[in-house]
Amino acid sequence: MEAKGIPVLELFGPTIQGEGMVIGQKTMFVRTAGCDYSCSWCDSSFTWDGSAKQDIRWMSAREIEHELDQLGTATCSHVTISGGNPALIKQLSELIEVLHARGIEIALETQGSRWQDWFMDIDELTLSPKPPSSNMITDWALLDPIVEKLTTGRRNFSLKVVIFDEVDLDYARIVHLRYPHADLYLQAGNHDVIEANRDVLLQQLIERYMWLIQAVMTSSDFKKVRVLPQLHTWMWGNKRGV
Numbered sequence: 001m002e003a004k005g006i007p008v009l010e011l012f013g014p015t016i017q018g019e020g021m022v023i024g025q026k027t028m029f030v031r032t033a034g035c036d037y038s039c040s041w042c043d044s045s046f047t048w049d050g051s052a053k054q055d056i057r058w059m060s061a062r063e064i065e066h067e068l069d070q071l072g073t074a075t076c077s078h079v080t081i082s083g084g085n086p087a088l089i090k091q092l093s094e095l096i097e098v099l100h101a102r103g104i105e106i107a108l109e110t111q112g113s114r115w116q117d118w119f120m121d122i123d124e125l126t127l128s129p130k131p132p133s134s135n136m137i138t139d140w141a142l143l144d145p146i147v148e149k150l151t152t153g154r155r156n157f158s159l160k161v162v163i164f165d166e167v168d169l170d171y172a173r174i175v176h177l178r179y180p181h182a183d184l185y186l187q188a189g190n191h192d193v194i195e196a197n198r199d200v201l202l203q204q205l206i207e208r209y210m211w212l213i214q215a216v217m218t219s220s221d222f223k224k225v226r227v228l229p230q231l232h233t234w235m236w237g238n239k240r241g242v
């Protein structure tokens with residue numbers, strides 16, 4: 001696997017980061033293939049369900065750098081790595097090194113099910129443990145040491161929990177109680193990752209975001225928390241590569 005490089009499914013941007021701790025940031029995306037989870041509502045299931053298997057490109061760090069140059073390093077100095085779960089890929093350390101040498105800042109999205117030593121080099125790391133609606137089970141024995149290492153290493157990281165219902169909110173309470181010193185973002189879930197009409201989707205997204213805002217505002221468990229929508233979904237709906 002190592003010799004084959006990094007499995008890439010999408011390179012796109014510059015666009016705005018639509019989620020979490022760097023929302024609004026002008027960034028380019030590297031989306032890797034493969035995930036150890038299979039969330040019921042995953043909006044990027046093509047990265048792991050086999051449907052885009054033929055589109056996976058095994059690329060070296062230099063090849064990715066070259067394509068990012070063609071996309072826009074002249075106009076953008078930030079890259080977000082997402083997936084799938086990029087934390088499955090040890091050899092991402094090479095890409096991180098190459099991009100940092102160019103003065104490019106790096107954000108990364110992962111669910112917190114695996115550790116990589118290169119987590120310590122990420123400029124903005126988002127850990128997104130999954131609530132019950134995903135049908136995934138959080139392995140706290142794995143997540144605890146990840147949060148611990150990032151905290152003691154004084155890394156810039158945050159927790160982001162996607163919320164679909166009250167049960168998910170209860171899960172977010174547990175996350176917040178367990179890691180009270182970590183920044184917590186609550187993100188309204190997109191219930192319909194199939195809808196092709198942006199305006200139809202947007203009406204639902206606004207309603208779900210409103211519900212989440214109201215639920216959090218009246219809760220004494222969430223005194224210090226940020227509540228966000230998925231901004232790119234508001235702008236472009238379920239379109240890929242934006």
Ligand SMILES: C[S@@+](CC[C@H](N)C(=O)[O-])C[C@H]1O[C@@H](n2cnc3c(N)ncnc32)[C@H](O)[C@@H]1O
Binds near residue numbers: 083188
């Ligand atoms: C596609 S995942 C890839 C990175 C990593 N596997 C993870 O889940 O953190 C990127 C982000 O999108 C979120 N996400 C996936 N499907 C979603 C949906 N239907 N609505 C809202 N957020 C979603 C995930 O929770 C995660 O925070």
Ligand SMILES: Nc1nc2[nH]cc(C(=O)O)c2c(=O)[nH]1
Binds near residue numbers: 029109242
């Ligand atoms: N614009 C934009 N922002 C994003 N933030 C997280 C994304 C992801 O799929 O990980 C994403 C994405 O796919 N597009």
Ligand code: SF4
Binds near residue numbers: 036039043045047111
């Ligand atoms: S962990 Fe992320 S990529 Fe994997 S199935 Fe869940 S949302 Fe999708």
Ligand SMILES: [Mg+2]
Binds near residue numbers: 043044
């Ligand atoms: Mg996404």
